[in-house]
Amino acid sequence: MGVAVWRVIFASLSLATAFSAAQAAPSPSAPQEERAQPDEAIRLARELVAKMTIEEKLPQLLNTAPAIPRLEIPAYNWWTESLHGALGPIPTTNFPEPVGLAATFDAPLVGQVAGVISMEVRAFHTLARQTGRLGRIGTGLDTWSPNINIFRDPRWGRGQETYGEDPFLTAEIGKAFIRGMQGPDPDRPHVIATPKHFAVHSGPEATRHHDNFYVSPYDLEDTYLPAFRAAIVEARAGSIMCAYNRVDGQPACASDLLLKDHLRGAWGFKGYVVSDCDAVRDIDENHKYAPDAAAGVAIALRSGVDNECNTNTLSDTAGLEHRYREALARGLLTESQIDESLVLLFAARYRTGDLPGVAGAPPAVPVGAIGAAKHRQLALHAAEKSMVLLKNAGILPLAPGARVAVIGPLGDATRVLRGNYSSTLTGPPVSIVDGLRAALGDANVTLVPFGASVTDGDRVPTSALRAPDGQPGVLVRYYNPATPVPTKFAPGTRDKLLQTVQYAAAPVVTRIEPDVGDRQLDLAQVADVHRRVFSGFLVPPATGTYRIGLTGPGGTLRFADRMIADRRKAKYNDLPSLTTFQLAAGKRYPFTIEGGGSDLVWKRISSTPDADLKRAAAGADTLVAVVGLTSDMEAEETSFKIEGFSGGDKTSLDLPRDQLAMLEQARATGKPVILVAMNGSPINLQWGKDHAAAVLEAWYPGEAGGTAAANILTGRTNPSGRLPLTFYRSVDDLPPFDDYSMKGRTYRYFTGAPVYSFGHGLSYTSFSYGPVEVRSARGGAQNGITVTTNLTNTGARAGDEVAQLYLAFPQRPGMPRVALRGFQRVSLKPGETKKLNFELSSRDISSVTPDGVRWVSPGNYRVTVGSGQPGTAVAGKSATFTVEKPQELPK
Numbered sequence: 033m034g035v036a037v038w039r040v041i042f043a044s045l046s047l048a049t050a051f052s053a054a055q056a057a058p059s060p061s062a063p064q065e066e067r068a069q070p071d072e073a074i075r076l077a078r079e080l081v082a083k084m085t086i087e088e089k090l091p092q093l094l095n096t097a098p099a100i101p102r103l104e105i106p107a108y109n110w111w112t113e114s115l116h117g118a119l120g121p122i123p124t125t126n127f128p129e130p131v132g133l134a135a136t137f138d139a140p141l142v143g144q145v146a147g148v149i150s151m152e153v154r155a156f157h158t159l160a161r162q163t164g165r166l167g168r169i170g171t172g173l174d175t176w177s178p179n180i181n182i183f184r185d186p187r188w189g190r191g192q193e194t195y196g197e198d199p200f201l202t203a204e205i206g207k208a209f210i211r212g213m214q215g216p217d218p219d220r221p222h223v224i225a226t227p228k229h230f231a232v233h234s235g236p237e238a239t240r241h242h243d244n245f246y247v248s249p250y251d252l253e254d255t256y257l258p259a260f261r262a263a264i265v266e267a268r269a270g271s272i273m274c275a276y277n278r279v280d281g282q283p284a285c286a287s288d289l290l291l292k293d294h295l296r297g298a299w300g301f302k303g304y305v306v307s308d309c310d311a312v313r314d315i316d317e318n319h320k321y322a323p324d325a326a327a328g329v330a331i332a333l334r335s336g337v338d339n340e341c342n343t344n345t346l347s348d349t350a351g352l353e354h355r356y357r358e359a360l361a362r363g364l365l366t367e368s369q370i371d372e373s374l375v376l377l378f379a380a381r382y383r384t385g386d387l388p389g390v391a392g393a394p395p396a397v398p399v400g401a402i403g404a405a406k407h408r409q410l411a412l413h414a415a416e417k418s419m420v421l422l423k424n425a426g427i428l429p430l431a432p433g434a435r436v437a438v439i440g441p442l443g444d445a446t447r448v449l450r451g452n453y454s455s456t457l458t459g460p461p462v463s464i465v466d467g468l469r470a471a472l473g474d475a476n477v478t479l480v481p482f483g484a485s486v487t488d489g490d491r492v493p494t495s496a497l498r499a500p501d502g503q504p505g506v507l508v509r510y511y512n513p514a515t516p517v518p519t520k521f522a523p524g525t526r527d528k529l530l531q532t533v534q535y536a537a538a539p540v541v542t543r544i545e546p547d548v549g550d551r552q553l554d555l556a557q558v559a560d561v562h563r564r565v566f567s568g569f570l571v572p573p574a575t576g577t578y579r580i581g582l583t584g585p586g587g588t589l590r591f592a593d594r595m596i597a598d599r600r601k602a603k604y605n606d607l608p609s610l611t612t613f614q615l616a617a618g619k620r621y622p623f624t625i626e627g628g629g630s631d632l633v634w635k636r637i638s639s640t641p642d643a644d645l646k647r648a649a650a651g652a653d654t655l656v657a658v659v660g661l662t663s664d665m666e667a668e669e670t671s672f673k674i675e676g677f678s679g680g681d682k683t684s685l686d687l688p689r690d691q692l693a694m695l696e697q698a699r700a701t702g703k704p705v706i707l708v709a710m711n712g713s714p715i716n717l718q719w720g721k722d723h724a725a726a727v728l729e730a731w732y733p734g735e736a737g738g739t740a741a742a743n744i745l746t747g748r749t750n751p752s753g754r755l756p757l758t759f760y761r762s763v764d765d766l767p768p769f770d771d772y773s774m775k776g777r778t779y780r781y782f783t784g785a786p787v788y789s790f791g792h793g794l795s796y797t798s799f800s801y802g803p804v805e806v807r808s809a810r811g812g813a814q815n816g817i818t819v820t821t822n823l824t825n826t827g828a829r830a831g832d833e834v835a836q837l838y839l840a841f842p843q844r845p846g847m848p849r850v851a852l853r854g855f856q857r858v859s860l861k862p863g864e865t866k867k868l869n870f871e872l873s874s875r876d877i878s879s880v881t882p883d884g885v886r887w888v889s890p891g892n893y894r895v896t897v898g899s900g901q902p903g904t905a906v907a908g909k910s911a912t913f914t915v916e917k918p919q920e921l922p923k
Contacts, residue, residue: 111169153392155401178209179193187235187683230272240276253885278321422793436478438465439648441658443658448660456549464656485690489610513534513535578613582608584629653704699723798826823865837897842890897910
């Protein structure tokens with residue numbers, strides 16, 4: 033037989049085996065009373081589901097759940113993103129990318145950040161109710177955040193979304209985010225958090241819909257599951273998202289190991305499971321684990337998936353419920369099994385207050401809460417704490433009146449600040465050069481335009497836009513369909529039919545908007561399916577060479593009477609389409625953009641960058657080189673391949689070639705170079721370590737990134753971030769990307785010499801640690817320990833220290849060298865001393881056996897508390913303790 037035939041037979045056998053196992057074991061689709069005691073929300077949900085017809089039930093299993101007018105149930109969309117800021121039609125608060133939040137080593141701060149994001153998400157739900165736009169993406173009272181996958185390999189394009197490479201740090205920051213998002217009562221969450229992607233998921237992006245990763249029981253328990261366990265058991269997240277890939281042969285969204293044994297079984301999860309978008313389709317289409325689509329949805333639901341995200345349901349169910357109907361007809365599902373998933377979903381809507389009836393449900397948040405001044409102040413505070421000073425040869429902080437030339441493609445960039453999964457309407461963003469101008473004065477800061485770069489493409493601001501009548505901004509016309517558009521389609525026909533929609537000749541809404549952006553959600557008159565046309569003039573502030581174009585999917589751009597961009601077949605995360613023009617200051621250049629989801633972008637560049645750099649260096653004391661990547665280059669499943677990047681992942685850790693050449697030219701001027709790196713993942717900073725006078729890791733720092741960086745460079749803020757990742761020199765130092773063994777990866781198992789170590793970070797002051805004391809819990813150290821020490825600021829200025837506690841275990845082959853087991857951010861005045869107290873539970877001091885059993889092993893341990901990892905020449909002290917009695921711990 034051919035390979036394809038064997039795959040179908042194997043898939044059928046796998047499905048039958050899985051069904052048999054589901055019947056033999058406690059099933060997630062068993063009556064709710066077997067999983068949890070019924071509560072008020074469950075009771076109301078059961079009563080509601082009992083009133084629904086099967087035709088009303090099936091579409092509710094998808095991410096776009098239509099309204100049920102007969103039962104007064106409004107539409108609901110489970111697709112809400114708020115990874116580090118809410119997304120919607122009003123400018124929201126944009127915080128640092130999650131990897132930057134992790135670099136704060138400040139769980140309470142991350143909880144505050146999540147609380148603000150939660151408030152703004154609820155405010156968008158209020159807006160959608162006011163405008164009748166419930167059911168659109170971004171209006172739900174749940175969020176598909178945080179991403180708590182382990183950033184095991186620096187090549188992964190989505191690693192920027194995570195809290196780094198360490199399971200303990202990821203768990204602690206993840207718990208803080210979930211608690212901040214959900215609020216003080218997880219039974220009445222403000223917004224339901226959805227930790228993702230469960231599990232063993234961290235690239236490669238290009239093959240994520242097909243990959244099958246075999247992982248040892250040791251690595252599964254030691255690395256890939258601890259943060260998810262903490263999110264569910266300790267933080268009580270109300271939802272979880274299963275991943276695309278297979279784990280040990282089974283799709284993650286049909287995994288007995290993950291969804292039954294761990295999630296519903298050992299961890300006692302009582303919430304709902306949502307699939308990553310199209311992961312249920314992958315079960316049959318790509319993994320060939322089921323013979324057809326009906327069997328695919330059946331195995332997913334019977335395994336424990338309650339809500340399917342399908343990218344064909346962006347605005348309607350598109351007939352996708354037919355797969356569930358067929359599964360019912362063939363006996364692969366029962367209506368009672370569907371009911372149990374719906375009960376979990378509707379109970380969630382009752383708990384958040386989306387549906388009325390539950391006492392104590394959170395109140396509505398007014399729309400005016402979005403982008404509040406105190407929220408933006410918190411964004412600045414978080415950005416300052418996230419940045420990591422990696423090197424300082426005495427040049428920082430900059431002296432008052434220092435003359436600075438800002439060089440590099442990211443010196444005046446703003447798109448780079450906000451990272452991925454962020455609103456284009458955030459703002460106002462502050463670039464590095466503008467932050468330095470505010471701190472040092474315009475006369476002391478010179479911008480040196482860079483040549484054309486792959487990083488180009490910033491939003492054109494309102495200040496450079498004029499509507500046809502001369503007002504600031506752009507004219508936007510919204511056109512509704514001339515005849516009603518069907519809400520359901522035959523499978524596979526939706527996109528083609530929507531292309532044939534005829535629109536009314538007259539716009540339903542015409543208004544001036546600040547810029548090119550997606551603001552239609554606040555318009556009650558505009559239909560879900562509509563045509564949108566932006567028109568106006570671009571007015572450059574200075575004469576020069578500009579790259580102008582479009583980003584995002586679905587739009588076309590005519591500029592200066594030329595069609596210069598057609599994005600109708602582009603993916604949402606493809607690189608911008610840019611064309612070079614010579615523009616004159618103050619001249620009006622007409623443009624028209626038709627289509628949704630697009631953004632007008634530009635970048636002023638230099639045609640003689642080398643000469644410009646030499647000229648600026650002659651009049652400067654210091655060169656600030658702002659280099660790095662963008663979240664359009666390292667990204668989620670892209671379709672492009674350029675030097676250093678493929679499919680969203682990196683193929684090299686080096687900076688782009690033109691940036692390295694610029695750094696060498698800057699060095700040749702003889703002026704000191706301060707390197708500011710903006711990136712979401714480890715890059716090779718060996719050049720900076722060898723040649724720069726200082727190196728500041730700024731990440732994708734959010735809307736206030738330029739102000740935060742300038743405050744640190746000028747000494748207004750004492751740097752205090754720490755690396756949540758190991759910065760390697762080359763991918764050649766690492767195992768293959770698609771090898772999920774942890775051997776040779778991250779600070780716990782890497783045996784080479786990194787450029788900069790996990791936990792590293794400098795300050796403008798100094799700290800010292802007193803002797804470390806260890807006290808065992810009653811009954812012995814296997815029940816936990818208390819670690820104490822004194823921390824003193826021995827420098828001349830106030831600052832924050834991140835005290836890190838590392839544990840070295842009784843050694844056996846395969847054990848980590850050391851592992852982070854505690855951290856505290858402490859603020860100290862000059863000369864001030866504070867006592868630090870770390871309480872470590874038996875789980876904190878546990879390790880994992882080769883067969884995946886977590887236990888507290890007998891033997892001698894070493895605990896170190898200091899400014900970084902032991903053995904990296906940082907301040908710190910150590911002590912030893914002994915465990916006499918072993919203790920096995922639950923999964």
